[in-house]
Amino acid sequence: xxxxxxxxxxxxxxxxxxxxxxxxxxxxxxxxxxxxxxxxxxxxxxxxxxxxxxxxxxxxxxxxxxxxxxxxxxxxxxxxxxxxxxxxxxxxxxxxxxxxxxxxxxxxxxxxxxxxxxxxxxxxxxxxxxxxxxxxxxxxxxxxxxxxxxxxxxxxxxxxxxxxxxxxxxxxxxxxxxxxxxxxxxxxxxxxxxxxxxxxxxxxxxxxxxxxxxxxxxxxxxxxxxxxxxxxxxxxxxxxxxxxxxxxxxxxxxxxxxxxxxxxxxxxxxxxxxxxxxxxxxxxxxxxxxxxxxxxxxxxxxxxxxxxxxxxxxxxxxxxxxxxxxxxxxxxxxxxxxxxxxxxxxxxxxxxxxxxxxxxxxxxxxxxxxxx
Numbered sequence: 105x106x107x108x109x110x111x112x113x114x115x116x117x118x119x120x121x122x123x124x125x126x127x128x129x130x131x132x133x134x135x136x137x138x139x140x141x142x143x144x145x146x147x148x149x150x151x152x153x154x155x156x157x158x159x160x161x162x163x164x165x166x167x168x169x170x171x172x173x174x175x176x177x178x179x180x181x182x183x184x185x186x187x188x189x190x191x192x193x194x195x196x197x198x199x200x201x202x203x204x205x206x207x208x209x210x211x212x213x214x215x216x217x218x219x220x221x222x223x224x225x226x227x228x229x230x231x232x233x234x235x236x237x238x239x240x241x242x243x244x245x246x247x248x249x250x251x252x253x254x255x256x257x258x259x260x261x262x263x264x265x266x267x268x269x270x271x272x273x274x275x276x277x278x279x280x281x282x283x284x285x286x287x288x289x290x291x292x293x294x295x296x297x298x299x300x301x302x303x304x305x306x307x308x309x310x311x312x313x314x315x316x317x318x319x320x321x322x323x324x325x326x327x328x329x330x331x332x333x334x335x336x337x338x339x340x341x342x343x344x345x346x347x348x349x350x351x352x353x354x355x356x357x358x359x360x361x362x363x364x365x366x367x368x369x370x371x372x373x374x375x376x377x378x379x380x381x382x383x384x385x386x387x388x389x390x391x392x393x394x395x396x397x398x399x400x401x402x403x404x405x406x407x408x409x410x411x412x413x414x415x416x417x418x419x420x421x422x423x424x425x426x427x428x429x430x431x432x433x434x435x436x437x438x439x440x441x442x443x444x445x446x447x448x449x450x451x452x453x454x455x456x457x458x459x460x461x462x463x464x465x466x467x468x469x470x471x472x473x474x475x476x
Contacts, residue, residue: 105145105172105173105174105175105230106175106230106231106262107146107175107177107230107231107290107316107318107388107389108144108145108146108175108389109382109388109389109390109415109417110143110144110145110146110389110390110412110413110415110417111144111146111147111148111175111177111318111389111390111391112135112136112139112144112146112147112148112391112394112409113147113148113149113320113391113393114136114147114148114149114150114153114158114159114161114162115150115153115158115393116135116392116393116394116395116405117131117132117135117394117395117396117405118395118396119132119154119157119158119161120153120154120157120158121153121343121393122341122342122343123325123326123342123343123344123393123395124326124339124342124395124396124397124398124405125339125395125396125397125398127396127405129161132161133161133164133165134165134406135394135405135406135409136161136162136165136166137165138406138409138410139409139413140166140169140174142409142410142413142414143413143414144409144412144413145173145174145175146174146175146177146389146391147162147166147174147175147176147177148177148179148292148318148391149162149176149177149178149179149220149224150178150179150180150182150235151178151179151180151182151184151216151219151220151223151235152179152181152182152184152194152195152235155184156184156219156220156223159178159220159223159224160223160224162224163223163224163225163226164225166225167225171226175230175231176224176226176228176229176230176231177229177230177231177232177233177264177318178217178220178221178224178229178231178232178233178260179232179233179234179235179266180198180213180216180217180220180232180233180234180235181197181198181234181235181236181237181241181266182194182195182196182197182198182235182236183195183196183197183198183200183203183212183216185215185216186203187200187203193453193454193455194236194269196454197236197237197238197240197241197454198212198213198216199237199238199240199241199244199247200238200454206244206246209244209246209247209250210246210249210250210253213247213250213251213254214250214253214254214259217229217232217254217259217260218259221259227258227259228258228259228260228261229259229260229261230260230261230262231260231261231262231263231264231289231290232251232254232255232259232260232262232263232264233263233264233265233266233290233292234247234251234263234264234265234266235266235268236266236267236268236269236454236455237265237267238454238455238457239276239444239451239457242265242267242273242276242277242279242280243279243280243283245283245284248283248284248287251263251287252287255287262289262290263287263288263289263290264288264289264290264291264292264318265277265280265288265290265291265292265315266291266292267291267292267293267442267443268292268294268442268455269455270439270442270455271294271299271302271303271439271441271442272302272441272442272443272445273441273442273443273444274302274303274305274306274441274443274472275443275444275463275466275467275472275476276443276444276463277291277293277306277309277310278306278309278466278470279462279463279466281309281310281312281313281315282309282313282466285313285314285315288313288315289314289315289316290315290316290317290318290389291310291315291316291317291318292317292318292319292320292391293306293317293318293319293320294319294320294321295317295319295321295322295381295384295387296319296321296322296323296324296328296377296380296381296433297324297328297362297376297377297380297429297430297432297433298324298327298355298358298359298433298435299321299324299433299435300430300433300434300435301434301435301436301437301438302436302441303319304384304430305470305472307384307385307386307387308386308470309470310386311385311386315386316386316387316388316389317384317386317387317388317389318388318389318390318391319381319387319389319390319391320391320392320393321392321393322374322377322378322381322390322391322392323374323377323392323393324355324377325344325347325351325355325393326344326393326395326397327352327355327356327359327373328359328373328374328376328377328392329373329374329392329394329395329397329403329408330372330373330374330403331397331399331401331402331403332352332356332397332399333352333356333399334352334353334356335352335353336352336399338398339398358432358433359373361432362376362429362432362433365421365425365428365429369419369421371416371419372411374392374408374411374412375415375416378390378392378412378415379416379419379420379421380421380426380429382417382420383420383421383425383426384426390415392412394408394409394412395408441476442455442456443455443456443457444457444458444459444460444463444476445457445458445459445476446458446459446476459476463476464476
């Protein structure tokens with residue numbers, strides 16, 4: 105089963121990614137059940153969330169559900185088995201030379217996938233994605249051969265790339281598609297009407313190489329769910345509290361300028377963001393973050409899930425409307441991007457590395473400029 109248009113990720117509910125209230129285990133699993141019962145048929149998990157706990161809770165929530173009735177997406181890449189957590193950087197990537205050399209990549213990939221599948225209570229992923237790769241993960245033939253061998257062995261039906269955790273990696277994604285496009289079926293990328301940049305720069309290349317795009321953060325930190333207001337105070341520890349001051353107010357102002365198009369089609373704000381994403385040919389699936397906000401009158405997370413499941417998937421915006429929305433939400437240059445950059449002269453972090461001449465040549469071929 106391939107990915108459906110609507111998807112649910114185990115980073116929702118605040119247990120493993122701190123957005124809004126932290127749901128207790130029973131309600132966390134009940135939200136997964138709610139998503140399935142509402143009609144969502146794609147579920148996305150990552151082995152590093154809770155050091156395997158997200159896999160486990162997803163498996164428990166879907167236990168007894170016909171395995172052929174839903175699409176299961178797994179992600180591996182962070183080594184929490186042998187690696188030591190490195191503060192805000194999280195666990196090291198399995199390709200870190202401090203952990204192993206290329207001759208042991210295949211062993212890790214096979215073992216990590218098998219353990220994740222066991223926790224999920226199944227024998228295969230419909231899509232297995234390389235999660236937050238470092239430069240080696242984007243470029244290594246050994247890594248992608250190891251993933252290809254998993255597919256040949258039946259442990260994964262499809263393969264994909266999930267760069268992150270922050271935004272960027274544009275040239276790295278395009279380069280990876282050009283190198284290994286025959287192996288890559290999907291890429292999970294950040295895209296929404298308030299963050300058209302930089303992912304929109306890579307969509308044509310994804311489409312050219314037959315790589316479908318699953319978009320995350322389409323809710324833009326909850327703004328498109330519609331229950332954040334100016335002056336909202338986030339719960340201590342909420343990831344969104346670290347964003348630049350005023351981001352909620354600034355985003356809401358832009359949303360108001362977009363609202364007439366949403367009203368023209370009779371769409372909620374999240375439906376509006378979803379349809380804008382889907383109006384790009386490469387985009388085929390959507391996975392928002394569902395949050396139980398801590399605020400008076402906040403909608404129940406379960407109601408948000410049920411509403412998203414009813415997304416009118418046949419609606420598309422015109423090319424002119426897509427561009428009008430992009431111009432309103434234009435965020436070009438507003439953040440330091442991750443991945444290859446001319447800012448770096450050495451590898452200091454697993455998600456940032458020096459620019460390479462071949463990537464600048466790639467940028468020139470794709471008319472993406474030289475300011476990277």
